[in-house]
Amino acid sequence: MGLRRTFHRRVEAWIARRLPVSDSVTLNQSRIFILPSRQGMVLLLVAFVVLLLAINFESSLNYALGFWLVAMIWAAVHFTYRNLSGLTLKADRASLVQAGEAAEYHLKLDSDVDRYRGPLELIHDDWGLVTAVMDGEETDVSLSRETDRRGRHPLPRFRLESRYPFGLVVAWSHVELDLSAWAYPEPIDQDAHHQAGSDAGDATDDHFIHSGSEDFHALREYQAGDAMHRIHWPSFARDQLMVKAFVDYQAADEWLDWANYPSLMGEQRLAALSWQINQCLADDRPFGLRLPDREIPPGKGPAHTEQCRRALAEFGER
Known part of the structure; x- marks a missing residue:
């Protein structure tokens, strides 16, 4: 077993040197290997026996059959x-998935000859x-x-094979x-863990307010320059000059x-941030992400979510 592992390691090292990793790989005679399949080996053995019989018995028919098999x-x-x-x-694209799910790798097979x-x-x-039919x-x-x-998760080195059309030989190449x-x-x-800068009883305020014209907020004393239509006339009847204050609500x-x-x-911090992203998505809230080596401004939408999740996936990997 030790000798077999050593042999496989040396073969893998030789393949890695001969066939280096690349964005695009074109197969040629230096990358393609060919050996007879089991059926091909049997046919070669039969051809060898037939030729031996032809030599021994000087049979023209056996010669013809033997050379035809070859x-x-x-x-x-x-x-x-x-x-x-x-x-x-050609390497096309790969997916972004949650750890534990299956990742997808998409490749393109091109040919100058149709x-x-x-x-x-x-x-x-x-x-x-996985079988791919190349017709075009x-x-x-x-x-x-x-x-x-x-x-x-890099795409591993895989083996590309073809046995078409007779199945007598196998042509293959290793591609990375x-x-x-x-x-x-x-x-x-x-959330059960204590978060820095917050008390256990604090609640997150999802909104802040500023002066505006959408919603009534409170009454306040009249100030020079206030519009007449905002005067609270019931208060004026009680000898109090008050105006209605309006505010706009905006998501924080x-x-x-x-x-x-x-x-x-x-890793636990990254898992907690991943959970928070899901919570913001469920509540349809905008969010930003701060990591020690990266900061993504607040935003919403699938592209923003993918950017933040990718930042968590790439943290410490580059």
């Missing part, structure tokens, strides 16, 4: 190689076998793998694209701050 193997190598040759794999390349198999332990100049492929933690999905922390309610910008959880460890 020609089939040669044709399979040629056509299967063409399925991968010139194919370009031809049918048959079914192509993308193989890795994380997603098993472009096709899209989606790969999925589970996330088990917060942070960056520079594409990463991100997982933001699973939300955890940490709520800041979700790393510093609000001094008693928590780093």
Whole structure:
């Protein structure tokens, strides 16, 4: 077992040097490997036996059969190689998900030649076998793998195979694209912990008021310059010159701050901030995010939410 692990590590290191990571990979003769499949090995064995019989018995028919079988193997190598040759794999986009959910990786397969390349198999332990049928100049492929933690989840090196059209040989290449999905922390309610700068009995005020014209607020004494239509005439009848004061209500910008959880460890703080984001979304409140290395101004909407969640996912990863 130790020798096998050592051998696999050395093979992986050799592949990494020969096939480096990139945003886009074009398959050519230096990246494509070909070997006979099980059926191809059986056919080669049969051809070898037939040729031995032809040599031994000097049979022209056996010669013809033996060379015909070898020609089939040669044709399979040629056509299967063409399925991968010139194919370009490009990193498109990857998803932002909650830790523990499945991340999606989207790739594009391009070709300068418009031809049918048959079914192509993308193989890795994380997603098993995904088949993409290349019939034209472009096709899209989606790969999925589970996330088990917060942070960056790069697309692993996978194996691309083709056995079309005869299944007698396998042409493959190892591909590693520079594409990463991100997982933001699973939300955890940490309100039971003491927050810095607040008392246990304090309540969050979601609004502030300023002078305006929308809602009646209170009566106040008349001041020079006040409009006549705002005079409170019932008070004037009691020899008190009062005017009606109006105010406008405006939603307060709520800041979700790393510093609000001094008693928590780093990952727990991120989980608490993730929970607060969900609460603001549920209440349709604008919010901003403050982290030690980043500050996102208050806002609302899907794009703002994704920006804040991505900031939590990327914290400490770059």
